[in-house]
Amino acid sequence: MTLDVIYDETVFHNPHDFVPERWLNNPKTSDGDPLTRFFVPFGKGPRMCIGMNLACVEKCLGLATLLRRFKFELYETDINDNIEIKHDFFVPSPKLDSKGLRVKIKSVVTES
Numbered sequence: 001m002t003l004d005v006i007y008d009e010t011v012f013h014n015p016h017d018f019v020p021e022r023w024l025n026n027p028k029t030s031d032g033d034p035l036t037r038f039f040v041p042f043g044k045g046p047r048m049c050i051g052m053n054l055a056c057v058e059k060c061l062g063l064a065t066l067l068r069r070f071k072f073e074l075y076e077t078d079i080n081d082n083i084e085i086k087h088d089f090f091v092p093s094p095k096l097d098s099k100g101l102r103v104k105i106k107s108v109v110t111e112s
Contacts, residue, residue, distance in 0.1 A: 011038045072103040 007015045011029050012022070027035045042052040049055075076099065077083065083101055085092040094100070 005038050005040060008038070011035070069109050071106045071109060073106040075102045075104040077102050 005011060009015055012035070013019075023035065029035065029038070042049040042055070082094050082098045084094060086095045087093050
């Protein structure tokens, strides 16, 4: 069985866990290579996935559809602690112990 580089534990610590912080502060492997070199969800070079652009478009359309059809409200989220920018690691981020933005569906939007 071939192990995909994205799930290689020698490159990514706990590869099956959602850990966005792994990308902060220009992370490197134990060999000193930047992690971005190994993040290849669509492949690279001449054998790159031909559906990469389609996947990105579908992601945007899916999000737009959700936002158009449902009304959301904040769920256990404080704007000051969980949303406002408190740090800037090249990408602005809230408090380090923030749960992030969480919402729940308030209602379904009906077409008039």
